[in-house]
Amino acid sequence: MPISFAHIAPVLMLIASNVFMTLAWYGHLKFGSKPLWLVVIVSWGIALFEYCLAVPANRIGHAVxxxxxxxxxxxxxxxxxxxxxxxxxxxxxxxxxxxVGFVLIIAGAWFIFRGPL
Incomplete structure (x- = not known):
């Protein structure tokens, strides 16, 4: 099967969305002195970009x-x-x-993508 836009775009969009997600969820840990209400609002704003990438990535990717x-x-x-x-x-x-944990998770991913046993 030839590689198409629907194969590549979701991967790239999910990478970008995860950068935003990780920044929203964990970036504030570097700024522990900031008020919690402020980091929640900033994190929400960052997470909006994550959703704007993740939702279309899944919609496009579901074609393949x-x-x-x-x-x-x-x-x-x-x-x-x-x-x-x-x-x-x-x-x-x-x-x-x-x-070791990462390798085990990647091994699980291999089973998902390899198809039926």
Missing amino acids: YSTAELKTMQEVITLIVFAVFSVSFLGEKLTMNHA
């Missing part, structure tokens, strides 16, 4: 991916974006336990 494949793709992308964000923005370290 199953719902389970779209959800799995979303989770793997979320994990990768979160790992990069937590190390680069929050300065946290990834441990061997994280690596």
Whole structure:
């Protein structure tokens, strides 16, 4: 099957949406002195962009991916974006336990995409 817009666009849009989602959910942790009401409002504003990308990504992607494949793709992308964000923005370290957990999640994704057993 040739690769089409419906194959590529959802992946790119989900990557972008996850950057916004991760920033909205975890970016405020770097600004612990700011009032909670303020970070909630700012996070909501950031999350709007996440929704504006994630919803169309799933609509476009559903033409070529199953719902389970779209959800799995979303989770793997979320994990990768979160790992990069937590190390680069929050300065946290990834441990061997994280690596093992990530590998197990990716193994689960492989089973979703490989088709029926």
